[in-house]
Amino acid sequence: xxxxxxxxxxxxxxxGMWADPEENRLQLARLHQRLDQPLPxxxxxxxxxxxxxxxxxxxxxxxxxxRLVHSGHLPAVREGRSFHVLETDVHALTEEAKxxxxxxxxxxxxxxxxxxxxxxxxxxSNEVTFLTVAEVAAVMDVAxxxxxRLVNSGHLPAxxxxxxxxxxxxxxxxxxxxLHSADVTGGERS
Amino acid sequence: MQxxxxxxxxxxxxxxxxxxxxxxxxxxxxxxDDAVQETMIxxxxxxxxxxxxxxxxxxxxxxxxxxxxxxxxxRRRQGISTDPYDIPDRPPPGRDPTAALVDHLAVIEAVRKxxxxxxxxxxxxxxxxxxxxxxxxxxxxxxxxxxxHLHHARQALEELLSEGxxxxx
Numbered sequence: 117x118x119x120x121x122x123x124x125x126x127x128x129x130x131x132g133m134w135a136d137p138e139e140n141r142l143q144l145a146r147l148h149q150r151l152d153q154p155l156p157x158x159x160x161x162x163x164x165x166x167x168x169x170x171x172x173x174x175x176x177x178x179x180x181x182x183r184l185v186h187s188g189h190l191p192a193v194r195e196g197r198s199f200h201v202l203e204t205d206v207h208a209l210t211e212e213a214k215x216x217x218x219x220x221x222x223x224x225x226x227x228x229x230x231x232x233x234x235x236x237x238x239x240x241s242n243e244v245t246f247l248t249v250a251e252v253a254a255v256m257d258v259a260x261x262x263x264x265r266l267v268n269s270g271h272l273p274a275x276x277x278x279x280x281x282x283x284x285x286x287x288x289x290x291x292x293x294x295l296h297s298a299d300v301t302g303g304e305r306s
Numbered sequence: 307m308q309x310x311x312x313x314x315x316x317x318x319x320x321x322x323x324x325x326x327x328x329x330x331x332x333x334x335x336x337x338x339d340d341a342v343q344e345t346m347i348x349x350x351x352x353x354x355x356x357x358x359x360x361x362x363x364x365x366x367x368x369x370x371x372x373x374x375x376x377x378x379x380x381r382r383r384q385g386i387s388t389d390p391y392d393i394p395d396r397p398p399p400g401r402d403p404t405a406a407l408v409d410h411l412a413v414i415e416a417v418r419k420x421x422x423x424x425x426x427x428x429x430x431x432x433x434x435x436x437x438x439x440x441x442x443x444x445x446x447x448x449x450x451x452x453x454x455h456l457h458h459a460r461q462a463l464e465e466l467l468s469e470g471x472x473x474x475x
Contacts, residue, residue, distance in 0.1 A: 123413060123428075127432040130330075134321065134322035135322060140321055141318075143321060144314060144318065144321075147317065147343055147346055188347075191351065
């Protein structure tokens, strides 16, 4: 059998997949469920942001906002030649990013964190501030490269926005505290 | 939400087709399902425009490709590798009745191992028999590049598939 025949054979075998109408119906129901959820944003006093404003809120470049709009991640309306996005949608995007971060962040060391975690929970979640890599580097007084290394090694939880990282401020402080306490106990041991 | 029979029909018709396109590119069915769902969410969001398309295939493939990338990225972040090289090999087929099936799998997996653009080009051709111009439009490259990708894809597949069934990489 030559290659072309084998490719066609495989293609026609694939045509037999996803043919179950019942499964199709289930997926359609799942889709409608999702479409029904984010509706309650239809209040009249919705705030519209320009792309520049949204970029400032998200701490990304305007180009990234355009990319998010074009890829459909950020719903937008067109007015003439410019886009406007809903403030709630921008916040939803950061919430989503935070949820991803929460799901993927390495589990914090159990000991010292219960109190901090409780304190954090009382704060409304939209108060979490995100820092850029440069800002974290400034806070920790290290090179940006060090921050990237910490992010990549999992010591600092980070979310990805476009090609850059954003790091929750509290995570930086927790990390520094952890280093500090490790230092203290290490000192006692030796 | 008011019923939208037209959209439901659209979904029912296109979901299998888009899935069958993406299966050439991704082995994890959950990722494919996610990508197709996201594609359909976008279709719903832009329904006014999508419904007017004469042939929504190109639009759907274009969006589905992006959404597949997103879904793969999300899966990667959760620490589950979607790297085709990490998917365990199927056993080489004997001369039993399932040999044809296993050969299909070997072919599909070989396609998944191709560089993404080669895989996409050949998947579009195999799934939809799409003309070069349409593939070029979906991938946002020139028809010349499509030809190049298809040619390289066939060369690589020839090599991947010749060295024993489902065999060495």
